Amino acid sequence: MKAGYCSVIILFCLGLYTIVAYRNLIKIIIGINIMESSLILLLIIGGYRPQGAAPIITRPFEKVVDPLPQALALTSIVIGASITALMLFLVIKLNKEYGTLNIDEIRRLRG
Amino acid sequence: MRKGYIVVLILILATLLMINLVPVLSNFNNLNSLATSSQHYIEHGIEETGSINLVTSILLDYRGFDTLGETIVIFIVVSTITVLAVPNLGYRNDNICSPIVKQSISMIIPFLYLLGFYLIAYGHLSPGGGFTGGVLIAITFILLAVIFGVGYIKAEARRELISRSLIENLAALGFVISGMVGIAAGYNFLSSGQLGLSFGSPGNLVSGGLIPIFNLMIGIKIGAGMSVIFSHLIKEE
Secondary structure (H helix, E strand, O other): OHHHHHHHHHHHHHHHHHHHHOOEHHHHHHHHHHHHHHHHHHHHHHOOOOOOEOOEOOOOOOOEOOHHHHHHHHHHHHHHHHHHHHHHHHHHHHHHHHOOOEHHHHHHHHO | OHHHHHHHHHHHHHHHHHHHHHHHHHHHHOOOOOOHHHHHHHHHHHHHHOOOEHHHHHHHHHOHHHHHHHHHHHHHHHHHHHHHOOOOOOOOOOOOOOHHHHHHHHHHHHHHHHHHHHHHHOOOOOOOOHHHHHHHHHHHHHHHHHHHOOOOOHHHHHHHHHHHHHHHHHHHHHHHHHHHHHHHOOOOOOOOOOOOOOOOOEOEOOOOOOHHHHHHHHHHHHHHHHHHHHHHHHHOO
């Protein structure tokens, strides 16, 4: 389990680095998506129980993984997809307006 | 120079998080008992909601408000994109793909539709549900647009887009109205298990009260909404 949590933290820090270090809007969106995936992974791993069955009860069971984080992960996946669509659309608009994707140049043009 | 500072800071953050957070979180995994709400969902979920897929029963019965909020988020995104986008409807790319790709995609598309509606219809019995099936239906629209191009004449294209947006809005309205059934029967909004109308025994296709209807509405809404988003993005020149 510890390896899973470590990979969550590594993915989160990679996404944070991508957001902070790069100036390209597309790369920033990719970083936001990496961070979001790491948090979904955290939800799924947090609900896991060793030797637990899937939360679809078709036969008698001994132990079931926690179904609540999975429902929350589904929520966050859907919202993340729609937020990504909105961000990409705004990037298209910005690129059409300024002709660049670099956030420094976009800020400079506006004064 | 600047990137070097950032790398050092992120590394410090990562080590701090690993030292402090990982032992706490992995203790959490070895607990024998779940939280009381999860325990309740696992023990009483089937008899209270009639759906053997516990994730669906949480998503559409116990926490129906969450799902309503989700659909509202997608609704807002679709509305924003449709208001802000300037659709350039004369777009056409016919000869990008070879005939092999076109033939194989046109053979796959009916099965994708079937899989999408299967996932929606069996959402309370197996993995899947309205969101997954809706995304699959939207994928068929996206495949058609990418492979065969989106060359319509203007009026026809606009009519088609408007009809898809209308389908999305009607499905959202249908979701809210089928949630109102709970109020009409004297229970909470968006409740299906409390009504006591599980039409069949758990595990059958017709079971689970209002959950299949919610799944159908969400599936139609997600499919129409995602395809509207994609059409506006691809037609925005």
